Amino acid sequence: MSDKPEPQPDDVSEPSSLSVSGGRDVSIGGDVAGRDVVKTTTTITGFSEQAVQRLVLIVGALVFVTAACFFSGGVAVGFFAFDALNKQVGSSPEAAARFEDRLEQLNNLQAGQRFEFVFSEDEISSYVRFIAGPQLGFAPDTGR
Secondary structure, eight states: OOSSOOOOOTTOOSOOOOEEEOSSSOEEESOOSOSOOOOOOOOOOSOOHHHHHHHHHHHHHHHHHHHHHHHHHHHHHHHHHHHHHTOOOOOOHHHHHHHHHHHHHHHTSOTTOOOOOOOOHHHHHHHIIIIIHHHHTOOTTTOO
């Protein structure tokens, strides 16, 4: 090898930040990658941290509102349902006899003949309590 410096090629398009000093020891500083220095940038795809946090808060609020609607609706429906179940229905042997008479009239109709069968809660309760209940094995005079 000769001590003469070698000529640099003329096709270098970027200035180099490489510094070489000679002597007994050689020290090299700067980018020592040759001609092409590849620098990478990282691109994060998707939602940012703030967007994810907003999304979680919105979904949580929607779940809370939905649960509140179901709870309040359940309370309202339950109130009216329990109120309807606590209604007292009267039972009497006379109402049971009226219901049984209507059933007999229904049995006497011709095939295909139109009919309207109207009865009250008291009549059907009386029929089950006093007539059908004992035949079906219900507790006597209770309809249960």
